[in-house]
Amino acid sequence: MQSRKKVPRFKREAPEKRRADLVQAAIRCLAEGGMAAFKMERIATEAGVSLGLLPHYFKSKTELLAEVYRASLYDDVDRKIADLDDKAIGSPTERLCRIIDAIIDPDYLKPANLTVWLALWGEIVVNPELRLAHRALYRSYLKSLAVLIGEVAEERQRRVNGTEIARSLQALIDGLFLERALDKQAVSHADFRRASYEFLELHLGKLTSAA
């Protein structure tokens, strides 16, 4: 019987990798069916492991949700900040345009993300712990946007309230984003583009030459 090859029944992974895989699987579940699909068994199946492995990595469902939140939010914010720093070349106007383009990028606003974010927002409102984490990250992001808008205004010798414009701009985008999430045919990418730039240009003057 020594000739029989032993075929492994499962693969043993490094804890950090497995943990990250589980979080990603959980995000995919959220994207597919919102909180209603955020079930331990489903997540385990999605990750290709058994249900029993989940409590080994997360002592409760809430802990897993917190991880999902952190992972998905940090990724997004980090990407934006990286964009900011990388493209630090060029005029403020140019940088602002690039950031707007990134925010309304169809790939960023894809349906899967819409569903995940809506589910997370719904949880943030009723979960104080999640809410605290959200505030820090969101305020920091909004501030960097406000600073950039202020720079553009200065460049053009206009006096504006950068904080308020940043907030309204983000609100406008979030709102369109929400409409699109609830009714996929409601808002096209062109609509996003037009609404965002029109709004900004009404305050700052012409931003683009082509579009």
Place this chain on the structure above:
Amino acid sequence: MQSRKKVPRFKREAPEKRRADLVQAAIRCLAEGGMAAFKMERIATEAGVSLGLLPHYFKSKTELLAEVYRASLYDDVDRKIADLDDKAIGSPTERLCRIIDAIIDPDYLKPANLTVWLALWGEIVVNPELRLAHRALYRSYLKSLAVLIGEVAEERQRRVNGTEIARSLQALIDGLFLERALDKQAVSHADFRRASYEFLELHLGKLTSAA
């Protein structure tokens, strides 16, 4: 034994009243804890009736949720619009201002409603039945807003895309509303007012004399 007073064990209500009461109780539950608190037994307790009464009025949980959606999101505003139409008072501009004021009314945008709406939106994205209900209500509402904006524009002999302005305005308000839901100190009523009117006036010209 005939002297013993029979004390009723429950009160029999008119179906329409009971139904409305149940919907209101469900809204209170949603407001308190989001979808996690939207449980049949909890709603029954909140309404002061037994669990068994719920399936008598709503053949499924989703049906109840759809009622909650309509009641909490549209009843107020629809009533306001109907009021304006009935009394047919004032110029289009005046009527538009009144509607805006109704939409950003602090009592309408109170925290409890924020929680309810976020929970509902999270469900709409993943529940086809609810999504259909949403589309009908939302599109109808948006259209009446667009028509009114068109009237204001005509009055002022401006050529605008009423549909697009209505959509962007509502998106702006929804977005601010979202920021407020996630961070209660982020947006004040004055912010709502300023952002809404500024946006409209950029397209339509001055709307108010005082504010």
Place this chain on the structure above:
DNA sequence: TTCCTTGTTGTAAGTTCTTACAATAAGAAA
């Protein structure tokens, strides 16, 4: 190879939730 650590599985206990339904009784009608 053999041993050992611990990642992984399978199962089940205990809980909670939705839906169904037969029995009960409130309140109107006659």
Place this chain on the structure above:
DNA sequence: TTTCTTATTGTAAGAACTTACAACAAGGAA
């Protein structure tokens, strides 16, 4: 009062979900 309609109750069936835990086995160490 008596009858009748149906709103309401109480309970339970059945499904689904979270968490716990004992046994198994993968893969590195010696």
